[in-house]
Amino acid sequence: MAICIRFWASTSLSELEFVESKESMAWRRSLTEVRNCIDSLLLSWKREGTVLSELFKSHLVMMDSAFSMFSSIMDSENVCLGVS
Numbered sequence: 001m002a003i004c005i006r007f008w009a010s011t012s013l014s015e016l017e018f019v020e021s022k023e024s025m026a027w028r029r030s031l032t033e034v035r036n037c038i039d040s041l042l043l044s045w046k047r048e049g050t051v052l053s054e055l056f057k058s059h060l061v062m063m064d065s066a067f068s069m070f071s072s073i074m075d076s077e078n079v080c081l082g083v084s
Contacts, residue, residue, distance in 0.1 A: 038064045 042060055 035064070035068070 038060055042064065045060075
């Protein structure tokens with residue numbers, strides 16, 4: 001999640017204000033929706049024993065891993081620090 005941290009010279013560290021930008025919230029919603037679709041397909045395949053081609057299964061697993069990794073990066077790396 002992209003978080004902006006704002007603080008003023010007189011503000012103690014315990015009073016930091018965390019603000020998630022609208023853009024990052026939209027990204028998070030989109031990522032969550034895509035991951036939910038992928039998870040739903042994978043669960044359906046496992047539960048119903050649907051026969052999927054090995055190539056399709058591997059694509060689903062790769063997409064799931066990629067979105068998981070991208071989501072983790074969004075959670076940990078996109079932090080901006082603004083000093084007012």
